[in-house]
Amino acid sequence: MSSILFGTNNPDKLREIRAIVGPPLQVMSLREAGIDLDVEETEDTLVGNALLKARTYHQASGLPCFADDTGLEVDALGGAPGVYSARYAGPDCSYQDNVAKMLREMAGKAVRTARFRTAIAFVDSEAEYTFEGVVEGTITEEVRGEGGFGYDPLFLPEGQHQTFAEMAPADKHAISHRGKAVRKLADFLQTYRPA
Numbered sequence: 001m002s003s004i005l006f007g008t009n010n011p012d013k014l015r016e017i018r019a020i021v022g023p024p025l026q027v028m029s030l031r032e033a034g035i036d037l038d039v040e041e042t043e044d045t046l047v048g049n050a051l052l053k054a055r056t057y058h059q060a061s062g063l064p065c066f067a068d069d070t071g072l073e074v075d076a077l078g079g080a081p082g083v084y085s086a087r088y089a090g091p092d093c094s095y096q097d098n099v100a101k102m103l104r105e106m107a108g109k110a111v112r113t114a115r116f117r118t119a120i121a122f123v124d125s126e127a128e129y130t131f132e133g134v135v136e137g138t139i140t141e142e143v144r145g146e147g148g149f150g151y152d153p154l155f156l157p158e159g160q161h162q163t164f165a166e167m168a169p170a171d172k173h174a175i176s177h178r179g180k181a182v183r184k185l186a187d188f189l190q191t192y193r194p195a
């Protein structure tokens, strides 16, 4: 398989996935496939939402498709925001709103361990497969760095001295939740042959 549709309307995810997945696999965007469709994340698990998006965009395009759903799980918040990470600060909130809410909720907390988890679902006309990537870390006390997106300025990966937003993109991708999950997908596709 040389070309695969990535079912996202998030340009930050598209940029990262393209940086992680090199040739010979070509990642096609929804725009390139002529699909103007937003899928509401109505499931209560990351895998459920990833499957929902991959199935919907596969049906709309007829192309082999994958989708990513990601959550930040914070131990001191009982695993929140998890699957609800995108809307943590309310409907239509910005990355900055989510980061500001996280800083407020974590103010004064001694236990700051957290993890990013990405579920990737791949769907074609034959089958469905899912892959997961996790990175452990801690929530910083203040924002650090300008790079990345979303919660990156607040997330210090285990064993690192830079947040995801302070790192060079390639360094983030080498250890990140999304990097791990996408490399599993890419490895699988190297030998996958639809019947």
Ligand code: IMP
Pocket: 010, 041, 068, 069, 070, 071, 072, 085, 086, 087, 095, 098, 148, 149, 150, 151, 152, 164, 176, 178
């Ligand atoms: P979703 O996968 O689009 O539902 O994203 C969930 C939330 O996590 C959104 O607020 C994203 O901005 C955020 N997010 C997803 N991936 C990353 C990442 O790699 N770093 C930081 N935040 C992320």
